[in-house]
Amino acid sequence: MTETVADRQHAPHALELEDLDVIYRVRGKDLQVIREVTLHVKRGEAYGLVGESGCGKSTIALAIVNYLPRNGRVRSGGIRIDGRDALTLSGRELRELRSNAVSMVYQNPGAALNPSIRVGKQVAEVFSIRGASDDEASDRAREALVRVQIADPASVMGRYPHQLSGGMQQRVVIAMALAVDPALLILDEPTTGLDATVEAEVLDLVAGLQAELHTSVLFISHNLGIIRKMCDRVGVLYAGSLVEEAETAEVLADPRHPYTVGLLRCVPRGGVRKDHGRLDTIPGFMPNVGEVLPGCVFAGRCTLAVERCRVEAPEAHQLGDSHVSRCHFHEQASTLPREMRADLALPAVDRTAEPLLRFDELGKVFKQQGHEVHALVGVSAAIWSGETLGLVGESGSGKTTLARSLLGIVAPTSGAVTLDGRELAATLKGRGSDDMRALQIVFQNPDSALNRRHSVGKIMRRSLKKLAGLTGSAARTRMLELMSSVRLAERYVSAPPGKLSGGLKQRVAIARAFAGDPKLVVCDEPTSALDVSVQAAILNLLVELQAEKRVSYLFISHDLGVVRYISDRIAVLYLGRLQEIGPADVVFEGPHHPYTEALLSAVPTIDGGGRDRIRLDGEIPSAADPPSGCVFHTRCPRKVGPICEEQEPPLVDVEQAHAMRCHIPLEELRRLQVKEPEAVA
C-alpha cells in the first residue's frame, strides 16, 4: 500500500487470463462455457466485459475469484492476479488473495449485505479481519463510508441494510470492496437494479474513485452506454468466446466483429423513432451452453457467414495496436446488412377526435402502517387511438400504480377513467367483458406473467375463450393466427413456458394480450428483462402490431432510448405527480422540465458527449411525506427560490400540446438548457 503510482506501472498486470477454458459438468457431460479467453487488465485500467445474458461474463468473474459453482472448474489456461497464479493457491493463500487482492461488487447490493448486522459493523469487519482493533476498525469504516460520499456516515453506520436505499446499499458495498485497496476490483452489473439518476451517481462515484486510487477495474455489463462511460478498453464476449477487444472508443466507432456491429445497431439511439423504420436485430439465438462449435461461435447468427466460418474457428486477428477481432472477414464486418425499412403504415393519430382513453384527476392513496402514501396525485391525461404514450419516471414515481388503476387492478381513490367517452368502473369486478377485452397488459417479467404449469396452447386458448368467446377449432385457428403474428412457430403450442427463451415468452404474453383485439395495451417495461438484441425484435413486433391493428400503447420504461423510439407522446411522473407531458421529440429535445432534463442527462449513452451530467442531490423523497410546494424542489438543480418550496406550480400548457409543471417560464428554460447538437448514429 506504500507503493507509488510509478511502481505500479512497472508491476505485473492486475489481471491476466490466458487461454482460459471453463467447463460445467452437467449430467455427466462437460459443457464448455468459456472458450480460450485471453485478456489482461493493466494497472489502473478499467476494462469492460460486455455481452448478453448467457455469454459467460459472470462465469469469468467467478473463475477469477475461484468461486465457481461446485460443478464448474477451470479446465485449462491460466489466471494471474497481480502476477500471482490464482489457480494453484492453497486454501489459506486463496483466502488471503480474496481478502487482499481482489474485491467483487455484485448486482444486488441487498443480497451482498448481511440483513441482520448493522452497516457500521459490517464495514468495520473488513478491517477487523485484517487485524485492526475495534475502535480503529470503526474509525476506518467511517472513513471508508466518507470516501464513497455518504454524507452522514455516523447515522448510516447505525442502520441495518434494509433501512438504506438501493443506491446507498451499493455505496456501502463499494466502500467495503475498496477498503482493502485491492489490486483488482470486479464490478458485476453493479447498477442494473438502480434507477437512472442513482445509477449515474454510483457510476460517477466509481469513476472518481478509480481515477483517485488507480484501482484496476474489471467492469462487467450488458450496457454498452455504461461501458463507454466507464472503461478504457472493452472486450466483447459471445458464447464464452472473446470475439473482439479494443479501446472503448475504437470498438464503438469501428467495430470489427459482426456481433459487435449487431449489438451496437440494435439499441435505439440517436433519437431514432418508430416512424424512421425498424430496429436492427440479431437473428437467432445464442448457442446452447456448452454446444460444440467447430467454427466461429457467431456463425449461426451471422448474416455474413460463409462455409468457412462454420468449419474453421477464426484466429484472433491483430488489427492495429490493441484491436483484436476473431472474425475471418473482420474488414467486412461493418457491411453487415441493415434493416431500417420504413415500410410500416403507422396509424395517423387524429387528436381532434375524442380520445380513446382519458383519465381525469386520478389519485391513489395507500394506507401503510397508519401513514397515508399518496402514490398518485391528480394525474390527468388522454391517449388517442393508434398512438403510444410513453410513461417515464424513477421507481416510486407511480408509473405502475397509474397503469394498474387504468386496468382496474387497483381502485383509484379519486378521479375517473373514461374509455370511448364512457366512464369505466373503478375495479375489474364492475367492468364488463367488452371493457376487459379493450384494456390488456404485457408485463415486465414474462416468467412471472405466464403460468409455468400451463402450456402455451392452454394459455392462448383460455384467453381466446374468455376474451374473444372462441372455442374449439375456431379458437385453434385464431390461436395459430395470433402466434404467427408474433412470429411464434406452431410447434410451441404444447411447450410449457419454462422451455422457452425470455424473448419467446414475451411473444406469448403479447399474443395473449392481443387475444381479444384490445384497444389499449399497457406495456409495463416489456423489454427490460430481455437482452438488447431480443429487445429490438420485441419493439419491432409491438410497432408492427400497432400498424396492423391501430392499437394504442401506454408504454412504461426506464430506458429513455426505448421510450423515445416507440412513443408518440411522453408523460413524466415524479412522486405520483405528472411533471411534463408532450410530443416525444419536444420532451426529449427540450426545453424540458428540470426533472426530465436530469433524467435525460443521467443516462449513459453509446453516442456519449452532448450533455453535461446534471447531478440530482439526495434521495427521492418518500411519497408518505412529500416535500411542500413543488415536490421536486428538494433535488431540483434549477430551483429559483422560495416560491418552489411554497407553491406547487400548476400543470400548464407551455406551448402547443406540451404541458409542464414548473415555475420557470419556458423561455427561461430554453435559455438555461442551451441545446448542444446531438450526435446521430
Next chain:
Amino acid sequence: MSAMTDDAAGFEPDAGLVPSEAKIARREMVGQLLRSKTFIIGNVIVGFWVFWALAGSSLTPHDPLEQTPAILQAPNTTYWFGTDQFGRDILSRVLAGATTVLTVAPLATLLAIVCGTAIGLITGYFGGIADETISRIVDAVLALPLVVIAVTVLTALGTSNMALIVVIGLIFTSPVARTVRATVLGERRLDYVQAAQLRGERAPYIMSVEILPNIAGPIVVEGTVRLGYAIFAVAGLTFLGFGVQPPSPDWSLQISENYTLLTAGTYWWTVLFAGLAIATLVIGVNLVADGLQQVVDQ
C-alpha cells in the same frame, strides 16, 4: 433480409423441442427422485411396513392373536422377538401391527390436506377480513396441545377409527392451511394471477386451475411431513386407549399393554420391538419427505 426471415431463423436453435416437453420435465423430476438416496431408503422402509399392513397375519410365522402357554419368553430361536404375557409371538404381532396405524394416519392426513389446502387457498388468495378471521382460528387450534383437544373430543364422540381420523385430520388442517396460505401468498404476487383477473376469470378458477398446480409440490411435501406426525398422533392416542382395542396387535396397544412389565422386571422385549417399529416407520416417512423436499425446492 426481412424481419420475417430474421425472426423465423431465430427459432432454429431451439429445435429440440418436441410435443411431450411437459412429460420430459416430469420424467426429469422422477429421475432426480430415483437418484436421491434419502428418498429410496425412506421408500424401502415405508414399503416394508405397507407390505406387512396389507399381508396382515396371513404371512406371519405365528398367528399374532394365538395365546400359548409360553408366556414372557425372552427372544429365542423359536420366538425371535420373544412372547408377551399371553404367550403371543411378538415378531408376528409387530409385523401384523402396522395395519391400523397405516390406515388411520394416511386417511387423517388426506383429510387434513384437503381441508387445509382449501382454507389456505381461500385465505391466501382473498386476504382481508376472511383471512384475518380464519387465520386467527387456525392459530388458536395450533396453540392448543394436540393431545388435550383430541382426548376431549374423542371422549365426547366415543372411540372408533373414524373418530380418530376426523379428529386428527381436523387438528392437522391448521398447520397445512398455514403452509398452503404462505405458498399462495407467494404465487398471488406473480403476474399470471393478474393476467387471469384481467381476462375475467373468477376466483375459484384462479385458485384451482391457475394457482393450485403451481403449489402442488409444497403440498405433497407438507402431506408427507404431516403423515409422520399423524403416525405419532395415532400411536399416542391409541396408547391412551382412544384407538383400536385389544386384542389387536397394534404397536402402541402392545406398548400400553406391556409397559407396566418394564417396572416388574426385565421384560424389555415386550415393548422394545413395537417401539422400534413405530420409530422406523416415522423415520421412513420423514426420509421420503426430505427427498421430495429437495427435488421440489429446486
